[in-house]
Amino acid sequence: MNREHDREIVRYRAPTRINHWIVAISFVLAALSGLALFHPALFPLASLFGGGPWTRILHPFIGVVMVVAFVLLAARMWRDNRIDARDRAWLRNVGDVIHNREENLPEVGRFNGGQKLLFWVLVTCVLVLLLSGLVIWRAYFSQWFPIGAIRLSAVAHALFGLILVCSIIVHIYAAIWVKGSLRAMTEGKVSYGWAWRHHRAWFREVVSARRRAD
């Protein structure tokens, strides 16, 4: 092993990365097709899916793929996303986070307070989108529900879809903002310095071999 390789940590192994990108791709497709049906100004997005009827047909199936893949990914991640007192302190100092003053923040484990908050927002959104989406899936399920439930589900699906889209914009921006993060999800590795700077407690655990890299 060369020295350069030696100073890297595996952050996400290949199965996790593949799982993440299945969620990501299905999310982008579900979001584009969903937005096409959400606002007239975005209806032209339906062309990407072969027109309006194909958009209507495909959107729920893409959504189901996303939910299944997300559940598998969340099952890998949830243990590291339990919010504790350190995370709450981290979240209270969001000003330091935004201004890149990490030296003022509590030490961070595998995920920081923001990532954990995002995780649980995503879990909530996906759950609501799944349930409301089934209710408004006219071809197969709507006939089993009263009209009031369908109307509530339609508005809930739109609102939680919007929350999800905005949350993922934050997620994507965070990867652009914190350099080295994207590589963790593409090639799987981060440098020692990256781990020490952003996730010091996790860095210590991995380097001292108290936990396996994942």
Added chain:
Amino acid sequence: MALQSLDIVRRSATTTPAPQARGAHSGQVAKLIDVTKCIGCKACQVACMEWNDLRDEVGHCSGHFDNPPDLGGQSWTIMKFAEHEHADGSLEWLIRKDGCMHCADPGCLKACPSPGAIVQYANGIVDFHEENCIGCGYCVTGCPFDVPRISKHDRKAYKCTLCSDRVAVGQEPACVKTCPTGAIVFGSKEDMHEHAAERIEDLKSRGYANAGLYDPAGVGGTHVMYVLHHADQPELYSGLPKNPVISPFVSLWKGAAKPLGLLAIAATAFAGFLHYIGIGPNRTDEHDEREAEREAQRLRAEEHP
């Protein structure tokens, strides 16, 4: 302008005006259904099938006179028969021709996500343009009267057109043409109001104190109206809603949520952009790498002294 009607006042999922140079200068139209004159012969159902070339599947008797039992892709109007027992024990058969009410404020059109799949003409008729329909069923969700149906065969939404094709060339709807008792009449909305007023006066003189016109204000009035003997209890007529309105859920979903939703998405992305150019990226530098290396050596020394 061949095949263009140029009198479209509202068009689904469209934020700019539709072609509407032609107005309804002779007044908006309305169909008046006088349920007190209806004998339940279903000639209107047959006329609708005949004019529109619709043939529903022959079903089964479900124990009452409604046949077919529900509106559908091939049944745009059906007679609904309600047997109502009054407090004094007397029985009354309340028969209502069900179908699209052609609301002035149509919930289906508000809910529809597909540009031009639902239009409202200057004369008040709400029409589906099925070639633009994507089959999502949002019109069903939006309708306060539970009228549109998605066809199981082609996954398009269908409902009464008020015979827009006949009306466009100066004819009355097929059901009106055929009704043997004159229970269904058609004309300008103003004339229909006058005609209804005469009928209501007559009904009141015959003991129907609560006779009245059903032209619900909650949806801006309708272009299909009923004369009811019991206008105080429209629910008696197979669940005709007393105060139909577009559901507040649908109003939120298709109202404020749309512009605010797009604004939220744009604002989130723009906030990220501003952060990047204002504060900038968070980079791991040489200092971090050196500190990390030092820390790693210390930790390994602890593990393997």
